[in-house]
Amino acid sequence: MKVRRFSSDSLATVYTAALIESLLQREPHPVLGLATGATPVNLYRQLVDFHRQGLSFSHVTTINLDEYVGLPWTHPQSYHRFMQDHLFSQIDIPPGRTFIPDGTADDLEAECVRYDAILAAHPIDLQILGIGRNGHIGFNEPDISLKTRTHVIQLTEDTMQANARFFGSGEQVPDQAITMGIQSILQAKAIVLMAFGRDKAWAVKRALSGEVSTEVPASFLQMHPNVTFVLDEEAAADL
Ligand code: GLP
Numbered sequence: 001m002k003v004r005r006f007s008s009d010s011l012a013t014v015y016t017a018a019l020i021e022s023l024l025q026r027e028p029h030p031v032l033g034l035a036t037g038a039t040p041v042n043l044y045r046q047l048v049d050f051h052r053q054g055l056s057f058s059h060v061t062t063i064n065l066d067e068y069v070g071l072p073w074t075h076p077q078s079y080h081r082f083m084q085d086h087l088f089s090q091i092d093i094p095p096g097r098t099f100i101p102d103g104t105a106d107d108l109e110a111e112c113v114r115y116d117a118i119l120a121a122h123p124i125d126l127q128i129l130g131i132g133r134n135g136h137i138g139f140n141e142p143d144i145s146l147k148t149r150t151h152v153i154q155l156t157e158d159t160m161q162a163n164a165r166f167f168g169s170g171e172q173v174p175d176q177a178i179t180m181g182i183q184s185i186l187q188a189k190a191i192v193l194m195a196f197g198r199d200k201a202w203a204v205k206r207a208l209s210g211e212v213s214t215e216v217p218a219s220f221l222q223m224h225p226n227v228t229f230v231l232d233e234e235a236a237a238d239l
Contacts, residue, residue: 009196016043034065035129078103147181193228
């Protein structure tokens with residue numbers, strides 16, 4: 001796996017945005033795998049900036065990793081709303097070409113099957129990932145086994161606690177999510193994992209080195225031929 005270290009998260013973000021720009025200029029129908037969370041917020045801001053300078057997204061398809069179960073799409077912390085606010089509403093991507101799992105579906109199992117069909121029809125050229133401080137990717141949480149395809153997952157206490165910062169006080173963090181599975185993530189042609197800050201250092205080190213283990217889902221990235229970790233100094237501190 002390749003590691004790119006930057007002295008700041010803003011430099012790391014511009015680097016990642018430039019990789020996306022180059023893919024969009026190269027491919028007639030690029031498919032981008034997208035992530036949510038605090039880490040990619042400035043990446044999307046940079047892409048919006050590129051768009052204002054002329055970069056078009058009219059030929060792009062996006063596929064998001066995950067969504068909370070039970071949050072309406074309009075909820076400020078739903079990943080639908082996150083993507084709308086931070087990226088989709090500010091670029092020229094056609095509305096029907098952005099895919100996010102529907103955590104409000106009555107039949108969640110059927111929704112997982114539907115999402116796998118979307119993934120099969122749109123092989124991902126470049127998957128952007130963040131990483132949980134426990135080593136999760138998407139919402140694939142550490143466990144004794146991992147699911148390969150899109151599935152409903154019970155979130156760990158650690159992840160709910162980490163994500164509570166985005167929710168209002170007294171507001172309940174959903175305890176379930178729909179997420180792409182590990183195998184679907186590994187099917188992307190190229191993967192860029194972004195990690196910033198000291199509290200990601202353990203997960204970054206463990207993902208990059210040591211055994212591939214379901215206890216650290218990001219360690220499965222070691223099995224992929226084209227993965228780049230884009231890090232600031234703090235996230236790279238333990239390497
Ligand atoms: C969330 C998301 C992940 C994200 C991770 C880290 O739970 N499901 O896709 O990478 O946690 O989030 P952050 O970037 O806010 O640290």
